[in-house]
Amino acid sequence: MARVVFLHPDLGIGGAERLVVDAAVALRSRGCRVQIWTAHHDPTHCFSETLDPDLPVECVGDWLPTSVFGYLHALCAYLRMIYLAFYLVFLSGVEYDVVVCDQVSVCIPVLRLSRPRKKVLFYCHFPDQLLSQRGGALRRLYRAPVDWLEEITTGMADMVLVNSLFTAGVFRETFRSLGGVHTDVLYPSLNTHSFNQAPTEEPGLQGLLPEGTSCTFLSLNRYERKKNLGLALEALAALRARLAPGLTAGLHLVVAGGYDERVSENVQHYAELKELAAGLGLEGCVSFLRSPSDSLKVSLLQGSAAVLYTPSREHFGIVPVEAMYCCCPVIAVQSGGPLESVADGETGFLCEPTAEAFSRAMEKLLRAPQLRRDMGHAGRRRVQEKFSLEAFSDQLHGYILRLTQ
Incomplete structure (x- = not known):
């Protein structure tokens, strides 16, 4: 029986969150032991499955800021996910075999520090650097190391999945240094x-x-x-x-x-x-x-x-x-x-x-x-x-x- 932990930044009610919940439910139906770890989970603003006691949701690091005076959202998201991964690996005492993370890849180096080392599956919805506007010179300067980190850490996953052929093509165009990384397409499903x-x-x-x-x-x-x-x-x-x-x-x-x-x-x-x-x-x-x-x-x-x-x-x-x-x-x-x-x-x-x-x-x-x-x-x-x-x-x-x- 595989033990799987999902790491997700904010377990709200968007399409990415729907996929994480469906994936967790899917693996549980196949006999896996599943947990979801997140930096934010509001019981009044979530999918109903996340309130099921049989699908444990652990919320860690919600005290960390999501922005600094309305700016630096990406950096704050990175810090929250790094803290979440650090807590899981070094402080939680949770036993697991595979970590599935999505959206934010910068936590992967921390996940690789677990001993014995656990496998990491990264599900790429879309390169994060393409989801934000470039803006002026100051913003481009801020985004440059963030984008570099995204590319380097994405390549550190043991397996990378994408949600469509379109995303697979964008992945190859965006992450030029990851040409040797194989990506399989896993279409999101519908929990009917x-x-x-x-x-x-x-x-x-x-x-x-x-x-x-x-x-x-x-x-x-x-x-x-x-x-x-x-x-x-x-x-x-x-x-x-x-x-x-x-x-x-x-x-x-x-x-x-x-x-x-x-x-x-x-x-x-x-x-x-x-x-x-x-x-x-x-x-x-x-x-x-x-x-x-x-x-x-x-x-x-x-x-x-x-x-x-x-x-x-x-x-x-x-x-x-x-x-x-x-x-x-x-x-x-x-x-x-x-x-x-x-x-x-x-x-x-x-x-x-x-x-x-x-x-x-x-x-x-x-x-x-x-x-x-x-x-x-x-x-x-x-x-x-x-x-x-x-x-x-x-x-x-x-x-x-x-x-x-």
């Missing part, structure tokens, strides 16, 4: 348990949507500027401008996603989007939801005409997979992970990241209810064939066995 249960926590969408709503589009992503959520609002405005008044009356957009009051960008961008909606004349046509529950998210996916997935060059993105499993077509930007998850013209549409392109795809689905149903059923089949939890569990367990043999 919560999607298969009838929503019970919420009264449904009746109290959420305005009376008379006949067609709902859904944007589901964290309140971050890089997610380009404004594109969904602009697409709705473009669609309304082109349609006859009779068709616009029941049209509604729900913008929902992860929101953490500790993150200034979440707070600022939420206000920016509400201001943009007002500027586009969409009052009464848009609802904004912050950190919806799993139950409400399922209701939204099941009740929407399509999900508008607006990020460009997204490394994978679990939202399109969730939508397709709920028989909801996906309209996504034709770059990054959606090129591998969404079948264009079959389970949704892949578009240029413009309001005009998105609005035309929305119009096709609005005018053709049968097309929505056909795409929805095709999407569910695609998830069952390509992104099942069973296949993910088998593949991940195989990697763990390879490391422990």
Whole structure:
């Protein structure tokens, strides 16, 4: 029985956190003893599985700062993860065989200090240095050693996995010195348990949507500027401008996603989007939801005409997979992970990241209810064939066995 510890910086409710939780649950189902170690875990802002006593979550180092006067986020994240790894290796007394870490690789040298040495598996969602803006000369000076550390420490893992072929290509382009490092693709899966249960926590969408709503589009992503959520609002405005008044009356957009009051960008961008909606004349046509529950998210996916997935060059993105499993077509930007998850013209549409392109795809689905149903059923089949939890569990367990043999 392999003993596996997952290390993750902040166990909130984003896509990376969903993958960590699903991976832990998957290995536990294969007989592994699993723990999750993190620097932050809020029981009121987390996935329900992390509250299960059978999936222990240890929180260490939350007293360390996440920034210095709103700056140095990367450096603080590095320090928190180094402390977390140091505590696990030297102070915890926990026995384990493999450590799985993601997002922050700088903790790997500390993990390699364990005696006897334990194996380290690093799951690369996307190079961290590509997720932050370069800025001016001072910022580039700050990022240079941080980026160098990311590359050097990533290469110190015993095994490196990536979440898509797209990320594998970006990994090779970004980490030039790691040309000899082999990367296997492990697509994120969908833990369908919560999607298969009838929503019970919420009264449904009746109290959420305005009376008379006949067609709902859904944007589901964290309140971050890089997610380009404004594109969904602009697409709705473009669609309304082109349609006859009779068709616009029941049209509604729900913008929902992860929101953490500790993150200034979440707070600022939420206000920016509400201001943009007002500027586009969409009052009464848009609802904004912050950190919806799993139950409400399922209701939204099941009740929407399509999900508008607006990020460009997204490394994978679990939202399109969730939508397709709920028989909801996906309209996504034709770059990054959606090129591998969404079948264009079959389970949704892949578009240029413009309001005009998105609005035309929305119009096709609005005018053709049968097309929505056909795409929805095709999407569910695609998830069952390509992104099942069973296949993910088998593949991940195989990697763990390879490391422990």
